Each structure stands twice: as C-alpha cells, then as structure tokens.
Amino acid sequence: MRTTTVGDVTILLPDLDPDDLDSTTEPGADLTDAHVDDVSWRGAVLDAVRVRGSRITGSGLSESSWEGGTVFGCEIVRSDFSGAALSGLSIERSVLTGSRFTGARLTDVRLKDVLFDGCRFDYATFSRVAASGAVAFVDCILTDATWSSCRLPKVVLRSCQLARLELESSQLHGADLRGNSLRGLKTTLANLYGVILTEEQLPDLTHLAVGEFHIEVRAQ
Structure with a gap:
C-alpha cells in the first residue's frame, strides 16, 4: 500500500503498474486499467463516466462537462481541465499532478485520499465540495x-x-494552512474557525481581522 504524508495527514496513493494499462483514445462509460496519453477530449460530455486504476497524461479536457461518475485509484498528470464543469463527481485515492483547472467549476464533488500537487485552480469555483478523507x-x-x-x-x-x-x-x-501567506485572502474570520496556523501567520490573521471589523489604526 503506497502512502504519502503531508503535514499530519496520510494519503493513500494509487498503485499502478504501467504494464497492466491498456492505451485508449476514446472516452467510454467505464475506463479501467487504461492509459490515456496526449488525447484531446475538449468539450466532451462525460455522463457518469467511471475511471478506475488508470493514468491520464498530457491530455486536454478543457470546456468538458463531467457529471456524476467516479475517479478511483488514478494518476492524472499535466492535463488541462480549464473551463470544465465537474458535477457530482467522486474522486478517491488519486493523485493529480501539474494539471490545470483554470476557471473550472467543481460542484458537489466528493474527495477522499486525494493529492493535488502543482495544480492551477486560478479563477476556479468550488461549490459544495466536500472531503470525507x-x-x-x-x-x-x-x-x-x-x-x-x-x-x-x-x-x-x-x-x-x-x-x-x-x-x-x-x-x-482542523484545516492545516501552515506555510501559506494569508495576505489578500477574501474571507470573514468565521470561515477560518479551527484552522491550524504558525506564529508567523498571525500578522496576516490580524490584517484580516482589522479589515473585517473596520478597525481604524492611527499613530499614537
């Protein structure tokens, strides 16, 4: 069983053997033990597609629509989901590396044992996304x-x-936000209830509090 630890969290990783994967270029209702490499599915409609034990590399799914379905035990590497609409999708025991989700919309997505490493989510919208692991x-x-x-x-x-x-x-x-700058975060303090920070981040937290409570800071 492969695992990785980030902070205090241990994530189960997919355990793929390249020799067991079959190359494919067409999306179907079920992709199992598949290798999808440098394929363009731009604008594709993926209805309840299930992907299991597969590896997707360098592929384009920008502006695609993926409703329902599951991603289990998969590796997704350097793939483009810009502007995609992902709804009702379950992602479990998977690693997404160097992939782009710029402007993507994730709605009612469920996450469990998922690592996003070096991915872009700028201008992306997460709505009712939930983690159960x-x-x-x-x-x-x-x-x-x-x-x-x-x-x-x-x-x-x-x-x-x-x-x-x-x-x-x-x-x-319980979210662990250590190692990030909070300056410029757009939030009320209620959304940060119970998070984990370092002492070095407290000035950023103070800055958020000053803005939220409209505190006027003057020279003595």
Whole structure:
C-alpha cells in the first residue's frame, strides 16, 4: 500500500503498474486499467463516466462537462481541465499532478485520499465540495478562486498561492494552512474557525481581522 504524508495527514496513493494499462483514445462509460496519453477530449460530455486504476497524461479536457461518475485509484498528470464543469463527481485515492483547472467549476464533488500537487485552480469555483478523507493541496495556485459552502475539514494546504481566494460559508475546521501567506485572502474570520496556523501567520490573521471589523489604526 503506497502512502504519502503531508503535514499530519496520510494519503493513500494509487498503485499502478504501467504494464497492466491498456492505451485508449476514446472516452467510454467505464475506463479501467487504461492509459490515456496526449488525447484531446475538449468539450466532451462525460455522463457518469467511471475511471478506475488508470493514468491520464498530457491530455486536454478543457470546456468538458463531467457529471456524476467516479475517479478511483488514478494518476492524472499535466492535463488541462480549464473551463470544465465537474458535477457530482467522486474522486478517491488519486493523485493529480501539474494539471490545470483554470476557471473550472467543481460542484458537489466528493474527495477522499486525494493529492493535488502543482495544480492551477486560478479563477476556479468550488461549490459544495466536500472531503470525507485525507486531502492535500501542495504547491497549487488558488488565486482568484472561490470556495462556497464547502466542507473540507482537516484539508492541508502547503506552499500554495492564495491571493484573493474567496471563502464563503465554508467549514475548514482542523484545516492545516501552515506555510501559506494569508495576505489578500477574501474571507470573514468565521470561515477560518479551527484552522491550524504558525506564529508567523498571525500578522496576516490580524490584517484580516482589522479589515473585517473596520478597525481604524492611527499613530499614537
């Protein structure tokens, strides 16, 4: 069993053998033990597609629509989901590396044992995204993104760019935000209830509090 640890969270990883994967270029209702490499599915409509034990590399799914379905035990590498609409999708025991989700819309997505490593989520919208297991974002770009009504307890963010990330009515209790700058985060303090920070981040938290409470700071 392959695992990785980010902060205090241990994530189960997919265990793929390249020799067991069959190359394919066509999306279907079920992709099992498949290798999808450098394929363009731009604008594709993926209705309840199930992907299991597969590897997707260098492929384009921008402006695609993926409703329902599951991603289990998969590796997704350097693939483009810009402007995609992902709805009702379940992602479990998977690693997404160097992939682009710029302007993507994730709605009612369920995450469990998922690692996002070096991915772009700038201008992406997370709506009612929920984690039921370990989830981590490492070296990800989340600038100008929006998380609305999300439930991501104990999620780990490491070395991510969070400028102008907007949090609305989200639950992040136990989320580990150490190693990120909070300056420019667009949120009320209620969305940060119970998160984990370092002492070095307290000035950023103070800055958020001063803005939220409209405190006027003057020279003595």
